[in-house]
Amino acid sequence: MMKIMVIGPGRWGSFIAWYLKKIGHEVLLYGLNGTEDFENFKKSRTNGIITLQDDLELTDDITRAKECDVIHVSINAQGFRSVCEELKSIGIKDKIIVTNMKGIEISTGKRLSEVCKEIIDGSNKVAAWIGPGHPQEFYRNVPNCMVIDSEDEDVKELLIENYSSDLIRFYYGQDLIGNEIGAAYKNVIGIAAGMLDGMKISSLKGALMSRGCREVARFIKASGGKELSAYGLCHLGDYEATVFSQYSHNRMFGEMYAKSEKYDKLAEGYYTVKAIKIKADKMNLDLPINNAVYKVLYENSKCEEEIDKLFSRSLKKEFY
């Protein structure tokens, strides 16, 4: 049994806490007082998707991370730096920090593990937990496959040994760069998929998957990772949960955007598309799908125009 803190009581963070508790670990779920999710859990122990176990402790005291073996973080990716700084300020040492998020930092173009390692004490290890699955489905006992990756083989081994169950079967990640980028980029493809749905041309999602994976593979390779990772659970394996799911925030955001309908809040991919755009421009890399989504979201291009442009690109070969 490990003692674990999960930072972030959102849809995914609360699921992680519930899951780790369910398989026998001691779990603290950390949240900020006054935020909707956390207040709901304090009041009723449920967010409408899952109900937390009675002996899963809720805490607003970040220093209790020091009691734990592993600290999971599941917040918006652009806010991750400040959480790392908070963990540093309380003197976190010799812990495993696991990211349960998808994103790339806009201001630096860094992957989340890079952001974390830059800030926290070197005695800590960093890992990423990625892959498909909806809290809603796991909660009703539908299993799925996921990936844990880390630069440290022992950390991977330890986590997978302690976290595997009939509900989640973990693969050992072999490419942290590719897995983190693939996971983040998935949200951009999710927005693009939603736009196709919103324009009622959903059958183009097949081509989007194929061309999308290819684009992500090129970006991963140019970033120093392995291109095949785009076709793994971190990216392609997560398309069911994104490109085709009613549960996906990113897909729904894209759909509502294309229909010019109101949306409650921006999706994570809204930030990722910008981070990738800036990074790719510096690398002199042409990423047509990311560019198209960027132009629609940030430069007032029309969805229809950008799709037309994508579709009429004069490429002859599928793979380049």
Place this chain on the structure above:
Amino acid sequence: MMKIMVIGPGRWGSFIAWYLKKIGHEVLLYGLNGTEDFENFKKSRTNGIITLQDDLELTDDITRAKECDVIHVSINAQGFRSVCEELKSIGIKDKIIVTNMKGIEISTGKRLSEVCKEIIDGSNKVAAWIGPGHPQEFYRNVPNCMVIDSEDEDVKELLIENYSSDLIRFYYGQDLIGNEIGAAYKNVIGIAAGMLDGMKISSLKGALMSRGCREVARFIKASGGKELSAYGLCHLGDYEATVFSQYSHNRMFGEMYAKSEKYDKLAEGYYTVKAIKIKADKMNLDLPINNAVYKVLYENSKCEEEIDKLFSRSLKKEFY
């Protein structure tokens, strides 16, 4: 303008005929008298999905293939050999024969272009037209991307030049082996997807896509093709139309099979899974998803058991 015969008035063949006519070619649609599809077209010019143009000629005379530049074949894959023999018997020469089918011959393990080349006169060229898209969607003017592949560069060039339109944008195939295998294997993954739907564990379709592409890539590579082709339009790009679509016969067949419901007719993948099983056994290749579907369809295994086995495989790495 080219003169074209389409053999096979089924859902896909009739669409091909309609499309080629629509973009300005002269088209003959060949069918057998007495078959349901052909009689419907003769009576009403529609199959409920598309309505053929008035000047698109229906014929039951196979010898008229000799008037044409290109002959498309869209029938069940296991019947392709006999069509090739019929074309040979009428003395077909100097034509382009295009396969609009997905399958592998069970008795020989051969790809369709191999079957064709083995039989017809050497003056003929062979090409394959593959990729995603539903007749229903094309007919309401939703565009898509597809692939034409051939061992002959000039044939590819000629067909793509003459067949491209705003509705279908063609890529130049670069791996006939991979594209034909990928297209055929897609129907097996479609059946597997339907089984997951039937068992109400659809969220595993993400993992199915990722693991499925990987398995197909391995089979393509072992067969002498390029593994990346599995991730192209021929296979992954066709998942929208198969893994997630209500229109897919193969997915629907798998779903009804898993629910032990009646189905009207066997799906194409039912034959493909057997062809791949025989071929893979000879090659000493382990293809877990194809094996699982084979065991369910041919050896009375239960879907649940085979899924459990797939899920509990002790693989640690995603890519091997």
